[in-house]
Amino acid sequence: MASFDPEAMIERFRARAEAVKSRGLPPVEGPERARFKAQAQQDFMDYAMVGDATASLVDGILTLTIDLRPPSA
Numbered sequence: 001m002a003s004f005d006p007e008a009m010i011e012r013f014r015a016r017a018e019a020v021k022s023r024g025l026p027p028v029e030g031p032e033r034a035r036f037k038a039q040a041q042q043d044f045m046d047y048a049m050v051g052d053a054t055a056s057l058v059d060g061i062l063t064l065t066i067d068l069r070p071p072s073a
Contacts, residue, residue: 006055006062014051020044 020043028036053064 004057004062006057006064010051010053010055010064013047013053017044017047017051020047 020040023040025033025036025040049066049068050064053066056063056065
């Protein structure tokens with residue numbers, strides 16, 4: 001089994017965030033379209049946050065650090 005690479009995992013999440021951001025909306029109408037769009041926005045936020053994380057793997061414990069503080073002015 002290949003060793004786990006946390007940086008590769010984070011890169012996959014960055015790629016997923018970009019894929020969600022750039023995909024088009026399917027040809028659905030009304031409430032279903034709104035639900036699809038809301039889910040895409042939530043997926044993007046989740047993937048982007050993990051994609052911005054700093055990972056550490058110590059003694060078999062993966063820790064992702066995500067700074068949610070607003071940028072300093």
